[in-house]
Amino acid sequence: MILTADYHIHTPYSHGKHTVDENAARAKELGLKEIAISDHGFSHIAFGLRRKRLDEFIADCKAATEKYALKVLVGTEANLRGIEGKSDLTEKDFEKFDTYFCGTHIMVWYDGFSNFWKYGLGNFFSRKFKKTPSDKRIELNTKAYINAIKRNPLDAITHLNYLCPSNALEVAKCAADYGTYIELNSKKEHLTDEELNEIVQKTNARFIIDSDAHSVDRVGDTKRVEEQLSRLDFPMDRIDNIDGRFPTFRFAEYKKKM
Numbered sequence: 125m126i127l128t129a130d131y132h133i134h135t136p137y138s139h140g141k142h143t144v145d146e147n148a149a150r151a152k153e154l155g156l157k158e159i160a161i162s163d164h165g166f167s168h169i170a171f172g173l174r175r176k177r178l179d180e181f182i183a184d185c186k187a188a189t190e191k192y193a194l195k196v197l198v199g200t201e202a203n204l205r206g207i208e209g210k211s212d213l214t215e216k217d218f219e220k221f222d223t224y225f226c227g228t229h230i231m232v233w234y235d236g237f238s239n240f241w242k243y244g245l246g247n248f249f250s251r252k253f254k255k256t257p258s259d260k261r262i263e264l265n266t267k268a269y270i271n272a273i274k275r276n277p278l279d280a281i282t283h284l285n286y287l288c289p290s291n292a293l294e295v296a297k298c299a300a301d302y303g304t305y306i307e308l309n310s311k312k313e314h315l316t317d318e319e320l321n322e323i324v325q326k327t328n329a330r331f332i333i334d335s336d337a338h339s340v341d342r343v344g345d346t347k348r349v350e351e352q353l354s355r356l357d358f359p360m361d362r363i364d365n366i367d368g369r370f371p372t373f374r375f376a377e378y379k380k381k382m
Contacts, residue, residue, distance in 0.1 A: 129365045130344050131160040131199065131223060132282060132307065132334030137181050138163035138201075139171035141339040144181075148188035148196050150340040157370075159343070160199035160223045161185055162282075167203050167212035167233040182220060197222035201282055203232045206239025207264055209271025211278075218382065224375040225307070226272055227282030228265075243268060247288055257289045265290040270298045277378035278302075279371075280332060283309040285319070292319040296329040303374040305329075305364070310348040311336035321356050332365045 133147050134140030140147075144161055151159045163173045163181070173181060181198070188196040198221050202211040211226050212233075218224075230248065234240040242264065250257050257265075265288045269281060273295075281299060284306055285292055292315055299306055306329050308315075315323075323329055335345045353360075364371040 125346070125350065125360065125366050126368075127156065127333065127344050127346055127366055128368055128370060129156055129158045129160075130335050130337070131197070131280070131332060131365065132162045132201065132225065132309070133159055133337045133343060134163055134201075135161055137161075137173050137177060138168065139338060144184040144188050144196065145191070146340050147337070147343055148192045148194055150343045152192045152194050154344045156194070156344055158195035158197065160197035162199035162201040162223065162225050164229065165200050165202035165212040167205060168229060169231045169233060171231075172203070172212070173200070178220065199223035199225065202226040202276075204228045204268060204272050204288075205232060206235040206243050207268045207271065208235065208239070209268060209273070209275040210235045211272060211276055213276070215382075218375075218379055222376070223279050223373060224277060225280045225282050226276065226278050228268075228286065228288035230287065250289075251287070262289055262291055266294050269295040273298050273302050273304050277375045278304045279373040279375045280305040280307045282307045282334075283312045283314040283336070286312045286314040293322050293326060296323040296327045300327050300329040303372075303377075305332045305371060307331070308333045308349045308352075308363070309336050310334065310346050311338075311342070313348075317352060317355055320352065320358075324356075324358060324362065329362075330371075331363045332371055333363055
């Protein structure tokens with residue numbers, strides 16, 4: 125398995141250690157064909173990309189593309205802000221971004237107090253004090269993921285079930301219906317072997333592998349995912365950013381119709 129592109133890389137614009145230029149140089153060295161700089165969305169309190177730096181961020185991606193003859197996409201890892209599926213990327217932002225990923229994070233400005241209480245703190249207290257999440261917790265989280273996919277033209281759900289346990293099978297069914305990828309994240313433990321195997325067997329969902337790199341030494345790193353896939357009879361043709369293949373991203377298609 126050879127990674128074609130890494131679409132989940134962070135820089136100091138959010139929570140990463142190395143610049144856009146440094147990450148692009150490393151990707152070029154590794155032979156990747158394209159990357160996306162997917163810094164955390166605007167509503168992340170501690171590590172979100174700040175709107176006042178958006179033009180600078182875009183300029184850095186364009187400069188790296190020209191310098192290294194490597195496509196450096198302007199991406200985002202938007203934050204899921206509540207059960208209704210709102211994220212922190214709005215339609216007025218769309219023209220400035222090339223890729224649109226979304227995941228669950230802590231320290232986020234949630235969509236009102238109800239979502240802060242039910243979704244943000246609800247997941248926090250569930251992780252802190254319960255060995256097993258309640259059926260109600262799983263139901264709410266599943267609804268949040270599904271609403272996010274239906275409400276937004278998401279290219280991918282990042283690290284599904286990390287910090288936010290859901291019915292992964294139901295989320296994957298929805299993702300398959302809407303053309304949203306399930307990301308296999310090589311930094312965080314998220315889907316169990318059983319969950320991933322069930323998704324493959326019972327849905328048509330497609331996948332991408334990403335490093336979720338926060339430093340240049342992890343750009344293109346797929347070790348964690350490869351170790352998991354080696355334990356499963358995984359159909360590698362369901363992964364669309366390996367062995368010379370490129371994904372068909374939903375966000376780009378959506379923008380053509382705007």
